[in-house]
Amino acid sequence: MAPIQVKKICCIGAGYVGGPTCAVIAAKCPHIQVTIVDLNKQRVDAWNSDNLPIYEPGLDEVVKGARGKNLFFSTDVDKGIAEADLIFVSVNTPTKKSGIGAGFAADLNYLQLATRRIAEVSTTSKIVVEKSTVPCKTAESMRTILEANSKPGCTFDILSNPEFLAEGTAIADLFAPDRVLIGSLQTQSGLDACAALSEVYANWVPRERILTVGLWSSELSKLAANAMLAQRISSINALSAICEATGANIDEVAFAVGKDSRVGPKFLKASVGFGGSCFQKDILNLVYLSESLHLPEVAKYWKAVVEMNEHQKSRFARKVVDTLFNTITGKKIAILGWAFKKDTGDTRESPSISIANHFLNEKARLSLYDPQVTEEQIWLDLTDYGAIPAEPIKPHVSIQQSAEEACKGAEAIVVCTEWDEFKTLDWEKIYANCPRPAFVFDGRLMLDRKKLQKIGFRVVTIGTADGY
Numbered sequence: 001m002a003p004i005q006v007k008k009i010c011c012i013g014a015g016y017v018g019g020p021t022c023a024v025i026a027a028k029c030p031h032i033q034v035t036i037v038d039l040n041k042q043r044v045d046a047w048n049s050d051n052l053p054i055y056e057p058g059l060d061e062v063v064k065g066a067r068g069k070n071l072f073f074s075t076d077v078d079k080g081i082a083e084a085d086l087i088f089v090s091v092n093t094p095t096k097k098s099g100i101g102a103g104f105a106a107d108l109n110y111l112q113l114a115t116r117r118i119a120e121v122s123t124t125s126k127i128v129v130e131k132s133t134v135p136c137k138t139a140e141s142m143r144t145i146l147e148a149n150s151k152p153g154c155t156f157d158i159l160s161n162p163e164f165l166a167e168g169t170a171i172a173d174l175f176a177p178d179r180v181l182i183g184s185l186q187t188q189s190g191l192d193a194c195a196a197l198s199e200v201y202a203n204w205v206p207r208e209r210i211l212t213v214g215l216w217s218s219e220l221s222k223l224a225a226n227a228m229l230a231q232r233i234s235s236i237n238a239l240s241a242i243c244e245a246t247g248a249n250i251d252e253v254a255f256a257v258g259k260d261s262r263v264g265p266k267f268l269k270a271s272v273g274f275g276g277s278c279f280q281k282d283i284l285n286l287v288y289l290s291e292s293l294h295l296p297e298v299a300k301y302w303k304a305v306v307e308m309n310e311h312q313k314s315r316f317a318r319k320v321v322d323t324l325f326n327t328i329t330g331k332k333i334a335i336l337g338w339a340f341k342k343d344t345g346d347t348r349e350s351p352s353i354s355i356a357n358h359f360l361n362e363k364a365r366l367s368l369y370d371p372q373v374t375e376e377q378i379w380l381d382l383t384d385y386g387a388i389p390a391e392p393i394k395p396h397v398s399i400q401q402s403a404e405e406a407c408k409g410a411e412a413i414v415v416c417t418e419w420d421e422f423k424t425l426d427w428e429k430i431y432a433n434c435p436r437p438a439f440v441f442d443g444r445l446m447l448d449r450k451k452l453q454k455i456g457f458r459v460v461t462i463g464t465a466d467g468y
């Protein structure tokens, strides 16, 4: 039998995943109409404007090429659902803040509300695809909600199709993914739905990269992939502390270890710690799942990855204080980079936030710069979205429009995000405007240490012994 032809796709959630993912589907499948819906009007308006709500290299071209032709952004969630034959659910699934599992479990409220809406609005059968990252077995609760609320004659097939894109390289990742993973029930209708979604991806992804598995394997693979990637970073960061104490160099160690083809060279860059909206959230989710399954040793194992990350962030911040002769009270410190990694404006769980808070607690004066993060966003982060009053912090923080401006008069320059532009700054000019001794703390091992030392800077990097 020929696979079901998907003609209209709706994506619920126009965020970092829903937006780029479905824009790429529209670009690669001109015969499919793609509508991305969101309750957030401001976000939808931005998607429909020249100023997209997220910064992602290559995204503008993709959106502008398809928007108004077969790609639409709308706040009319119900219409989007009603018209579609396949619906991606790509809403946020943050860590729960209160109630059972607070601090660990995923908050599935947004996902369940979207699922209910699908059941209430649909008058024809649909394929419903979990795009959000969810705990294992979430598809089962979605099916229960859909079946309990569906109209006569409406059936729903649920697929898991987790997203593996990384921010900053989202478009490249979506154009040429390592793999596309689709999980389905192994029933005839589950397999048919899986074949229909596979056909959509097959418009540009080689068939051998489209992996089809059971629903629960697919859900768990997403948490596992993020946990294992984060684990590599915590492992290399743990080793960076040993390097600093012994005189070994973490880049050399990572290079030597990564040459083993069983280990591989990627994701072994020591840093101030990993950030981003997902690594911590997904590992904590795995910890919660393990505890719920009465597997305390497994839970403890994964929790250590997050604990090591917290340790790395505070270890780095403490090192700055220690090096500046044990006090930074009243001293001006420049923080270069606020996003959680380069080539994104996303600041969720950015290590810069923890490090800045540490410095503010020590009563330093901060001068901040990031090429993509807005001043408004930095204030939201510093005040924990309004939970902390801004007034007491304001006199101690200035946000600058260039790295050079941020570094003027700073006793220490702390590089937290690996933006390429930091490599090519006029470091001599910066040095001329700093009091002595002038310190650079390279939290990303990205600067030319020897060159900076020659200029006169004292340079401290993660994962190498001191010696300026």
Ligand SMILES: NC(=O)C1=CN([C@@H]2O[C@H](COP(=O)(O)OP(=O)(O)OC[C@H]3O[C@@H](n4cnc5c(N)ncnc54)[C@H](O)[C@@H]3O)[C@@H](O)[C@H]2O)C=CC1
Residues within 6 Å of the ligand: 012, 013, 014, 015, 016, 017, 018, 037, 038, 039, 040, 043, 077, 090, 091, 092, 093, 110, 111, 113, 114, 131, 132, 133, 134, 163, 164, 165, 166, 167, 277, 278
């Ligand atoms: N950010 C990333 O790089 C990646 C995220 N993921 C996962 O994808 C999911 C989405 O993540 P992001 O796109 O980063 O989140 P996001 O917060 O940027 O976007 C989610 C959007 O869903 C909307 N929304 C929530 N409930 C809704 C409803 N009932 N109806 C309509 N719209 C609704 C929100 O207004 C928001 O704009 C999460 O589960 C995340 O773990 C997976 C891979 C990569």
Ligand SMILES: O=C(O)[C@H]1O[C@H](OP(=O)(O)OP(=O)(O)OC[C@H]2O[C@@H](n3ccc(=O)[nH]c3=O)[C@H](O)[C@@H]2O)[C@H](O)[C@@H](O)[C@@H]1O
Residues within 6 Å of the ligand: 133, 163, 164, 165, 166, 167, 168, 226, 229, 233, 266, 267, 268, 269, 270, 271, 272, 273, 274, 275, 276, 277, 278, 279, 340, 341, 342
């Ligand atoms: O589920 C998700 O949200 C996504 O999470 C990560 O993507 P992302 O968080 O966007 O970015 P990464 O490149 O993974 O970087 C995460 C953090 O780790 C840090 N990192 C990364 C690599 C490395 O070697 N060292 C290191 O410190 C980065 O600077 C950043 O703070 C995964 O790489 C994606 O596959 C996944 O889809």
